[in-house]
Amino acid sequence: MRLHDWWGRLNAYLDENRTRPREYGVWDCWQLTGGGVFAMTGTDYRAQLPTYTTLEEGIAILEAQGGAVAMLTTMFGEVKHVSRAMRGDIVLSDLGDGPSAGICLGVETVTVSPGGMETVRTLEGSAAWTV
Numbered sequence: 001m002r003l004h005d006w007w008g009r010l011n012a013y014l015d016e017n018r019t020r021p022r023e024y025g026v027w028d029c030w031q032l033t034g035g036g037v038f039a040m041t042g043t044d045y046r047a048q049l050p051t052y053t054t055l056e057e058g059i060a061i062l063e064a065q066g067g068a069v070a071m072l073t074t075m076f077g078e079v080k081h082v083s084r085a086m087r088g089d090i091v092l093s094d095l096g097d098g099p100s101a102g103i104c105l106g107v108e109t110v111t112v113s114p115g116g117m118e119t120v121r122t123l124e125g126s127a128a129w130t131v
């Protein structure tokens with residue numbers, strides 16, 4: 001359940017991390033998404049997974065969970081079409097180098113790419129989950 005001031009908390013979290021470079025296990029799509037969910041709800045889903053420091057370790061964790069869709073469905077419940085994503089929901093996109101989780105801001109979803117934080121069109125995502 002989201003905190004009453006979740007939108008302000010999420011925006012503050014995104015603002016303070018806007019210029020961070022991607023670093024696996026520290027600042028990547030899962031760390032952004034998990035941190036965003038923590039800001040909105042007070043629950044840290046990142047603690048449910050092992051730590052990792054490389055792309056290969058992150059992929060191994062995803063594979064052990066059955067893939068990104070399976071992992072996010074286990075944590076957040078039923079998957080829904082991206083056209084039903086609301087602000088604060090999780091959206092899974094593909095930036096060309098595999099699945100990338102992010103937080104829906106409305107028309108755009110924020111995620112982490114090789115260049116750091118960026119936005120992508122929400123409707124170009126492949127799946128979404130309610131937070």
